[in-house]
Amino acid sequence: MRIAFKAGALAAVAALALTTAACSSPASTGDTDGASSDSGPVNLTYWAWAPNMDKVVDIWNKSHPDITVTVNKQDGGDAAVTKLLTAIKAGSGAPDLMQAEYQKIPTLVSAGALKDLSKLGAASTKSDFTAGAWNAVTLGSSAIYAVPQDTGPMMFYYRKDVFKKLGLKAPATWDDYAKAAEVIHKADPTQYLGTFSSGDPGWFAGLTQQAGASWWSISGQSWGVDIDSAASKKVASYWGGLVQKGVIDNDPMYTPAWNAALNDGKQVGWISAVWGPGVLAGNAGKTKGDWAAATLPQWTAGANANGNWGGSSTAVTAQSEHPQQAMQFIKWLNTDPTAVKALAQIANIYPADVHATDSALTTAPDFFSDQSDFYQVAAKASAAVQPFTYGPNVNVAYSAYTDAFAKAAQAKQQSQFLSALSSMQSTTTSDLKKSGFSVK
Amino acid sequence: MATIATTPVLPATTRTRRGHAERPSAFGTAILLLGVVYCLLPVVWVVMASTKNGSELFSTFTFAPSTHLLDNIVELTQYRGGLFWLWMLNTAIYAGVGALVSSLVSALSGYVLAKFDFPGKGVVFGILLMGVLVPSVILAIPQYFLLAQIGLTNTYWSVLLPQLISPYGIYLARIYAAAAIPTDVVEAARTEGAGELTTFFRIAIPMMAPGLVTIFLFQFVAIWNNFLLPYIMLGDDHLFPITVGLSGLLNQGATVPALYTLVITGALLSIVPLIILFLALQRFWRVDLAAGAVKA
Structure with a gap:
């Protein structure tokens, strides 16, 4: 298995297609069997972690008695991918369908875990998605490894009552954000406009994406790693500066302390993404009605650039015996107006389908019920997302981020933020080489 | 040693006399009290925290109780159609059936190893002793690969089968059979x-x-606490035991808030059966640990 993996990995992108081609040879025999099994009812299993996905799938099951989909709820993206990779190596135990985060697709493809959907008619869904989302599921090749399900354009949430009291406006640029952070912390030393979270690499990746970074690149047969690019350095040194000055907090997000700080008004802003309202409602229920949503501050005044944090796609695994039926379901789930509406309103995700804003996302989320233009802001944020390429060892880069930036944030030294970035770069590059990928 | 083993069955009068004879040392009592606080403080925290609702949890004083225990239990019960109670039932099945069958297998093997002579007995026992040294955690992934070959992953069997044979249980049973059953x-x-x-x-x-x-209690607690094996084996959360289920509630990913109150209430409810089991079987446990210590 290890040898097969390495051999596939060696030739990088071209090989990605080859690995899947090799893995899809049983699939094509499956297709011919598929003709006979088309007549009988088919059962598909679907690993997903979005809340209430089973209820969305129930709508499909009611209208499609021949293709029954069973949702097995998973514990978030990382755990599900680990399990899937184990099942792929073991040769059985994988589901038919998989909710796959965009940043995990290259990893799954290089492990031969996904079927190429381009021969199953996935191309017909292309017009439903933004170019960025489509690029994330094709990796820029002619294969289609998944169909976009939801995206996480980044957004800025802030306590409008606190801003009003201090005479501040929603920051249009990062300079404004830094000034606002200083004013807020001076007015009340227990309050912070935000925190630099060393526990959320996806968040930092999104911020560098907005600044124009793309951590990986594919050219011909080899991968490039560009984590310490000028754009990333700009972002790291900006946050390092704020932390060193002490005007923003340096503890990670999603800790009990952070939850409490949101709820008691000690954290008065949050750089997050379109799914933020759900988290705020759960963690800071007491502050409902005090928040406003805006697009991210910009690096150049008047520009409109954004990054992504989160978002996932639906893929068919290499072990599925019914790829055609699975594809039918995927197409329905992510592009049918009824399904997209259910994704938005029942599963509470921000559908990747660009038509969703008109039909499904008409009323603001409950936590922002007094901000009627919430989804217009979100649509603007979504349209501005910059291109970004993930590599096959995102997990390594992400854990390098957690290690290096935790130390930098604790030390409160701007210079250490920059050295953390270069340590991520070298760790990620050497891991790629060690795994047998060609690295330019 | 023999005195210690028989202490619990001494008549009450003897104990009272002993109590008068040996005055409790203040220092010893203080150390014991410290130990009690060390062990009970987290439990008290769980009890207090489970009475708070989401917004009180991190904002009110840690050890001040609130009034939402019942609400929390109701909310936990309603979570995805009573999934929590299914997890409790699953845990009871895994731990109960697993420990029962495992005790029987251990008794049978231990008895045979203690009372029969057959070629290769030493080798079998040697391999068994090596098995005691291998932590079950590192076997989880190989076990997954084996069970995947016969298509049993993601079933009740995948968690039950690997835990039926316990080298430590067989070892204990052999020692015990040798000592307790006269040839x-x-x-x-x-x-x-x-x-x-x-x-x-x-x-x-x-x-x-x-x-x-x-052996039953050891294996019951081991299966009850086992996290990695079911975590790797199971994909369908309707098969999860309580450990994997509760951990999932905390790791919902960045887009969903962690369900702290549900997890804390669930943790409180999940220790209740263990407490009952220990209170019920405590007598045997104590007598036997002492006896084992003498005879081994």
Whole structure:
């Protein structure tokens, strides 16, 4: 298995297609069997972690008695991918369908875990998605490894009552954000406009994406790693500066302390993404009605650039015996107006389908019920997302981020933020080489 | 040692006299009290925290109780159609059935190893002792690969089967059988015409009973606490035991808030059966640990 993996990995992108081609040879025999099994009812299993996905799938099951989909709820993206990779190596135990985060697709493809959907008619869904989302599921090749399900354009949430009291406006640029952070912390030393979270690499990746970074690149047969690019350095040194000055907090997000700080008004802003309202409602229920949503501050005044944090796609695994039926379901789930509406309103995700804003996302989320233009802001944020390429060892880069930036944030030294970035770069590059990928 | 083993059955009068004779040392009591606080403080925290609702949890004083215990239990019960109680039931099945069968297997193997002579016995026992040294955690992934080959992953069997054989249980059973079952009795049974299985079930098992309770409890607690094996084996959360289920509620990913109140209430409810089990079987546990210490 290890040898097969390495051999596939060696030739990088071209090989990605080859690995899947090799893995899809049983699939094509499956297709011919598929003709006979088309007549009988088919059962598909679907690993997903979005809340209430089973209820969305129930709508499909009611209208499609021949293709029954069973949702097995998973514990978030990382755990599900680990399990899937184990099942792929073991040769059985994988589901038919998989909710796959965009940043995990290259990893799954290089492990031969996904079927190429381009021969199953996935191309017909292309017009439903933004170019960025489509690029994330094709990796820029002619294969289609998944169909976009939801995206996480980044957004800025802030306590409008606190801003009003201090005479501040929603920051249009990062300079404004830094000034606002200083004013807020001076007015009340227990309050912070935000925190630099060393526990959320996806968040930092999104911020560098907005600044124009793309951590990986594919050219011909080899991968490039560009984590310490000028754009990333700009972002790291900006946050390092704020932390060193002490005007923003340096503890990670999603800790009990952070939850409490949101709820008691000690954290008065949050750089997050379109799914933020759900988290705020759960963690800071007491502050409902005090928040406003805006697009991210910009690096150049008047520009409109954004990054992504989160978002996932639906893929068919290499072990599925019914790829055609699975594809039918995927197409329905992510592009049918009824399904997209259910994704938005029942599963509470921000559908990747660009038509969703008109039909499904008409009323603001409950936590922002007094901000009627919430989804217009979100649509603007979504349209501005910059291109970004993930590599096959995102997990390594992400854990390098957690290690290096935790130390930098604790030390409160701007210079250490920059050295953390270069340590991520070298760790990620050497891991790629060690795994047998060609690295330019 | 013998005195210690018999202390619990000393008449009450003897104990009172001893109490008068040995005055409790203040220092010893202080150390013990410290130990009590160390052990009970987290439990008190869980009890207090489970009475708070989401917004009180991190904002009110840690050890101040609130009034939302019932609401929390109702909310937990309603979570995805009572999934929590299914997890409790699953845990009871995994731990109960697993520990019962495992005790039986251990008794049978331990009895055979202690009372029979056959070629290769030393080798078998040696391999078994090596098995005691291998932590079950590192076997989880190989076990997944094996069970995947026969298509049993993501089923009840995938969690039950690997935990039926416990090298430590067999080892204990062998020690206990050697000490508690006189060979004369086994031979007498054979002379009277009892078959080997009859001898085992009618003569050996009753004599080994206290030791088997220990093995049962060990294995029950081990399966109850096991996280990695079910975590790797199971994809469908309707098959999860309580450990994996609760951990999932905390790791919902960045886009969903962690369900702290549900997890804390769930943790509180999940220790109740263990407490009951320990109170019920405590007697056997204590007697046997002391006896084992003497005879091993």
